[in-house]
Amino acid sequence: MKFSCEKALLQAAISTTSRAVSPKSSIPALEGILLEAGNELRLTGYNLETGIRTVVPADIQEEGTLVLGARLFGDIIRKLPDDIVTFRADHYMVNITCGMSEFNILGTDPEEFPELPTVEYQNTITLSQAKLRAMIGQTLFAVSDNESRPIHTGSLFEADDKGLTIVSVDGYRLALRHEAIDKKEGAESFSFVVPGAALSEVEKICSDVDEPAQIIQGARHVMFKVGSTMLVSRRLEGEFLAYRQAIPRNNTIHVVGDTRALLSSIDRVSLIISDKLKSPLRCTFDHNLLKISTKTAIGDAYDECPLEGDGGGLEIGFNNKYLMDALKAAPADKVRLELTTGVSPCVILPTEGEENFLYMVLPVRLKAGE
C-alpha cells in the first residue's frame, strides 16, 4: 500500500473515524483504524456497536489494506507539519514521512478487523445536518442509562408526511423534537430506535451547516450519511413507550417564563442539593411568579422567577436536574409550562406557533418540611 495525501484531510478523517474505535479491547484490531486504499482511500472505525467510515482525497500509488492503532496514528498525523503525508506499507511495516519527519511503526492484519454490517435501503429521510444535529442534541439527555429496559437506551425516530419526530424517555421525563424534513423515501410512515451512543457520535459528525444528512433505515441497522462520512449502528429492538398517550394535553394551568431566568433561579437553589443530599425543588406557581425553595442538611435556599400567568398557588416538587436538563435543551428563549396538579407531569412547550419541541418532567412527591 502506498498513498500520499494532505495532512489536514487525513487528520480530520482519523479524528472522525476514531470516535467509533474502542479505546481498550481484547481484540487489538478493534483499537485500530482500518485503512483501505483502492479506488479511493477509506478509513473505518468499528466497535461492534457503531461503525464510522469516511473517504479521504488521496493519491493512491499502490493498493492495499491494513489496520493501524488509532491513537498512535492520530497522534503522529496531528503533530506532523502541514504538508503532504506519504504513507507506505510493506506487509505490516508502515513508513510515514512528511517534511523532514519519518516514522516506522507496525500495523496489524486487516483480516482481524470485523466487517461493517451492510444496510439494505428500506426507508430514507433527508434533512439538513444542522437540523439533525440540533434535534439529537436536544433529546439525547433524556435517553435512559438503565439497561433493564434496553429499548429506552435509544431514541425513537418517527417519520411520516409531517416530518421527523425524535423522542427519548427514561421513566422520569420525556424529550420530543419535531421538524419538517427535505425528503422521505420508502414507506408512508416508519419508525426505528437508534442507540444513544450512536446518536452522540452522529451529533458530532454533523456540522452546523445546511448540507443534507441522510438517514437510511435497514432491517436491523440504520445508517447516517453525512458528507463523505457514514455511520452504521444496529437498531434497538423492542416496544418503545406509547408516548402520545403518556403526555397529558388537557392541562389547566398555563404559564410562560423566560428560559434563562428560570434556569438561573433553579441553578441557584440547586446549590445546596448534592448527590449525597438529595432533595426536590418545592415550586409554587403563584400569580405571575414562581417561588422555588429547597432544604437539605446544608441549609435552605429560596429564589423567585417572574412568570406570565396564574398558577393558582399550585405546589409541586421536581428533581432539579431533570427540570434543568429540559430547560437547557429547549430551543426557545421563552417556554410555556403546562400543569394540572401537584402529582401530574409538567409539560414544557414553545410559547407559540409550531410545536417543534415538547419536554415532560414527572413530579416528585413532597414531604412536609422539605
Place this chain on the structure above:
Amino acid sequence: MKFSCEKALLQAAISTTSRAVSPKSSIPALEGILLEAGNELRLTGYNLETGIRTVVPADIQEEGTLVLGARLFGDIIRKLPDDIVTFRADHYMVNITCGMSEFNILGTDPEEFPELPTVEYQNTITLSQAKLRAMIGQTLFAVSDNESRPIHTGSLFEADDKGLTIVSVDGYRLALRHEAIDKKEGAESFSFVVPGAALSEVEKICSDVDEPAQIIQGARHVMFKVGSTMLVSRRLEGEFLAYRQAIPRNNTIHVVGDTRALLSSIDRVSLIISDKLKSPLRCTFDHNLLKISTKTAIGDAYDECPLEGDGGGLEIGFNNKYLMDALKAAPADKVRLELTTGVSPCVILPTEGEENFLYMVLPVRLKAGE
C-alpha cells in the same frame, strides 16, 4: 456580623483565598474561609503551609468573625445575580441575600481556624507583578517532587545589587531566571527558598500588569504582597545546590536554534516514547543541523531541525520531557545551546545580550541501537 458588598468583588476574593484552602481536611475549619469584618472585610484561606489573605471593599454594618465552607460559599456567590450581596450572621447561622435569592447556611467557629504566621520584615524586594509571575512560571517546572531532598522542592530566591535570581533544580536539570528589580531593602544580598506549592499560587495571584509585587523575607517565613492580597508561606530550610559551580560555562560547541522549531521536532519524535516505553532522544549535532531519533517497542521516529553553527557530529542522549520543559519555558524565540561532550550537560541560553535565563539539562547515556 453584617456586611454588604458587590457580588463580583466578593467572588474574586473567595476565588483568590480558596487557592490556599484544603480541599479535604480532618479539621473542618481548614476547608473553610475565615471572614473577619472589622474596619475592613478580610477573607483568609490557610492550609497550614500556605496562607492567602485578601481585603474586600465592603460596607460593614456589624463586626464579627466566622468560618464558612469555601466550596459552598464560592458556589453560592458565583451563581448569585450581579448585584449587592447582603451577608448576615447570627452566631453560626448565616443568611445571604442578593436580588430575589436567599440562602441560609451554617458557618463554623473561627476559634478553630489556625492563626496565620506573622512575618517580621527582614529584607524586602519590589518588582512588577508581570515580571515576578513570568520568572516563577519559567522556573517552577524544574522544582523537584522528590521529598528525600526537601530543600529542592522549592525555588531559591537570591537578591543582590544586580537584581533577583530564581533557581530550581531537581537533580536532572536546572532552571534559572534573572531580572532587575525595582527596589531592595534590608541586607546587601540575601537568599531564601520558597516551596514550589506556594510559588504556584503566587503565580496565579499575580496579574500580567506593571503594578508592583513585594516579597518580604522573615526569619522563618516569606510573604508576597500583591495588590490587596498577601500570601504567607514557610521557608524551606537546608543547603540548596551550589548552582554556580554546577553550570559548565566553558562549552566548546555553540549552536543557535529556533525555539518553536526545536520543540516541534522533539515533540514529534517523542510520540513513540511513553511512560512504559521510555527511551532517550538520540541527538546528533551536525553542521547547521540537528538530527533527532529514537526507537522503542512501538517503532522508530526521526526528525531534523535546522541550526546555526557546527556541532561537529556530537551525539548526545536526552530525556525528551526535560528538554521540552526547558524549551517551553525559555522566554525567547531563539536559543543558544552550549555543549561539550556527550556526557556533559547541555546549557540553554539567550542568543545574545543579557543572560536573563539559563536552563541546564543533563544527558542520558545512550546504548548502542537505541
